[in-house]
Amino acid sequence: MTDETKTPPAEPRVLSSEDLLRGAREVAIQHGAETYRLRLTNNDKLILTK
Structure with a gap:
């Protein structure tokens, strides 16, 4: 497969x-x-925690 025929990532x-x-x-x-x-947060930011 060449670079020209690769499907771009979705x-x-x-x-x-x-x-x-x-x-x-x-x-x-x-x-x-x-x-x-x-x-x-109060500063309108998002925090993702485990």
Whole structure:
């Protein structure tokens, strides 16, 4: 296969933080056996923690 025939990688799906949080300041994200927390800070930044 040459470089000319390679399929370009698909663009990642884009989700807005408003859609994820739905008015909350924090959501839990389940990934396999782990739970992560996505939190909106007072400075309007996002923090993802395990």
